[in-house]
Amino acid sequence: MLIDIHNHVMPAEALGHLRGDPGYGVTIEGDQWAGGHHVPFTITPPFHDPAAKIAEMDRNGIGSAVVSCPPPLLRYDVSGERGASFCAVANDGMAKLCGGYPDRLRWLANLPMQDPPRAVQAYRAALRQGCVGAAIGTSIAGRRLDEPMFAEFWAAAAEAGRPVLVHPAFNQPHPGLDPYYLQNVIGNPLETTVMAERMICAGVFGRHPALRLVLLHGGGFLPYQAGRLAHANGRSVRCISIRSPTTWPHCGTWCSGWARTTCCWARTCRSTWRCGSRTWCWRMRSTSRSASRSARPTRPGCSA
Numbered sequence: 001m002l003i004d005i006h007n008h009v010m011p012a013e014a015l016g017h018l019r020g021d022p023g024y025g026v027t028i029e030g031d032q033w034a035g036g037h038h039v040p041f042t043i044t045p046p047f048h049d050p051a052a053k054i055a056e057m058d059r060n061g062i063g064s065a066v067v068s069c070p071p072p073l074l075r076y077d078v079s080g081e082r083g084a085s086f087c088a089v090a091n092d093g094m095a096k097l098c099g100g101y102p103d104r105l106r107w108l109a110n111l112p113m114q115d116p117p118r119a120v121q122a123y124r125a126a127l128r129q130g131c132v133g134a135a136i137g138t139s140i141a142g143r144r145l146d147e148p149m150f151a152e153f154w155a156a157a158a159e160a161g162r163p164v165l166v167h168p169a170f171n172q173p174h175p176g177l178d179p180y181y182l183q184n185v186i187g188n189p190l191e192t193t194v195m196a197e198r199m200i201c202a203g204v205f206g207r208h209p210a211l212r213l214v215l216l217h218g219g220g221f222l223p224y225q226a227g228r229l230a231h232a233n234g235r236s237v238r239c240i241s242i243r244s245p246t247t248w249p250h251c252g253t254w255c256s257g258w259a260r261t262t263c264c265w266a267r268t269c270r271s272t273w274r275c276g277s278r279t280w281c282w283r284m285r286s287t288s289r290s291a292s293r294s295a296r297p298t299r300p301g302c303s304a
């Protein structure tokens, strides 16, 4: 069975919430989205109609999907209170949307990451509602995930034992990426790379070895730049929390890392996972055992 873990929904309840509160800075007229931190786009039925979502999955040969809110619904640019209010509505909507198709759809919690205590609270509430993990952005409206303010969230995420999907969002501006849609095709994997590398250098995985992340868009540039990125170790006094050069985690191996991650998800969804062409999954660890595995010759992606 093909299971898609990079699959987005915009629950009707969440869209209604945005329509009713101009404080979010979004205009939704009919099926047209404008405003927020995203270019205008059309909200097609599979975003909010579960029957249309299932029909779309059938057309694409997708057996099951783990759905999450897309970047326009990652509202880290509003107050923590407003963000928490929106996430509660979005999570209720995803639970309802998926509830009618328990064998086809599962969901990831949307969290007010701009306010970590509220994010932890929201995550625990969503876990009680049946989410199978969380989906967050690579940048929290400019704040980086390795910053100390997110420590309590990572502790809670590791304790929850569910993967955290990290999606490029609030990309840092880069003038060279302005034309040709490069902000998407280069900027997105670059954001993923910056996020993961900073987490490694800051020692987040060393403090939470059970933490599992899912890196979209091919894992950024980490897969084939791991050796180069490890060169940062010892080059900066800030990069001191890595236990030894051999612990540069770089996500274990492609396929063994994938297998461990998918085992976790599969237990939740009771399905067999298979890697889609768009998404590779990694488990990040900072143990020398993992590092030794990563030395094995492997090929990118999983075709099993």
Ligand SMILES: [Zn+2]
Binding pocket: 006, 008, 070, 071, 167
């Ligand atoms: Zn996406």
